Amino acid sequence: MTTPTPVADEKFARPATDEAIDRAAGALRGRGITVDVVDTVPGARQRVNELLPPGKAVFTAASETLRLSGITEDVDESGRFVSLREQLPPGDIEQFRLRGTTPDVIVGSVHAVTEGGELLAASASGSQLAPYAAGAAQVLWVIGAQKVVPDLDTALRRIRTYSFPKEHARCLEAYGQPSVLSKILIIEREIFPGRATAVLVREPIGF
Template sequence: MSIDETFDESFAAPADAGQVDRAAGALQENGFTVHVVDTAEQARDLVLGLLPTDQAVFTALSQTLRSVGIASAVDESGSFVSVRRLAGQLADDDLDGKLRLGATPDVVVGSVHAVTEDGRLVVASASGSQLGPYSAGARKAVWVVGAQKVVSDLDTALRRVRTYSLPLERRTWQAQGGDSFIGKILIVEREFLPGRGTVVLVREPIGH
């Protein structure tokens, strides 16, 4: 089946204010710290203010982080201890070393592919490299989530992953001569350590 045959563009539409508010409330009940902002610029300023400058920060690969300038601010400005910059100092063939650096950072910042109105996070990955720090490897996790990723329930979240997020990712990789697939899916039901997980919900669409 071709990418176009599986693509559901309806998942690009942002959730309404009520859906975002319900997701925010449910996330808080599930142990997450939640911030709701109106714009991508507000999300960027908030997240950069939350990140420590003296601890290792890993930016998970994310169109959301790239589009709002968080990835470049962390990895290129010199103001943060960037795991990606540290990994770049290792030998090109030291894949294990690079993976270990990303597996247990002090802080991971990234996004997810869907958030349900009952407060669950869903993220898919080909390699799974960001799923370890998301679930437990990082001492703190920060996720930035656009309003188009808020969906009604888990079934809809998984459908969004397969019929919207994956096709977009495949298009990106195929334009570069590669491809993508779903290797692993993480569903975060709740956070068991107070203050570990922070979700920044944005009332406009950002990222995929």
């Protein structure tokens, strides 16, 4: 039986205005998250390379934002960083689960950020959600301009009607099997100063 591919609502591909991005940045700072706003995707890539600490184990979350920007390649293939993915034995799901939950640093993205400063990440397995929430000592998110939305209701609608259909189609093409939307993490604030950083990009990247 063929699983139908949901149709993505392409209005969520449009980048937010500079004013909306600036409102989101200010709100995130008010919720304890460090924010860097950059103009371009190459600028975000450069900033992430500057922010990643040397000598610490870095875990790259599965993310189209990281892949398309070249950040995944920088961390996992360049040899400049200690890549946790490169250290883990291929196919060892248990080690991936245990070590991936509590890395020194996780770098990834989210699927929506509200102008009020809430961050939302969705997942099929949930592998990136535990380190985002508490497991990683340091969290770094790269967020494209199209992910900034007015409020929480719109953020949830963006996940269900745009991000999930896009991921579903990607999984069908890459792996021959559908994705599922099984977990959504809502990050209201960060209580540990300096733990979480969001790099907001004034260009769209990822989905």
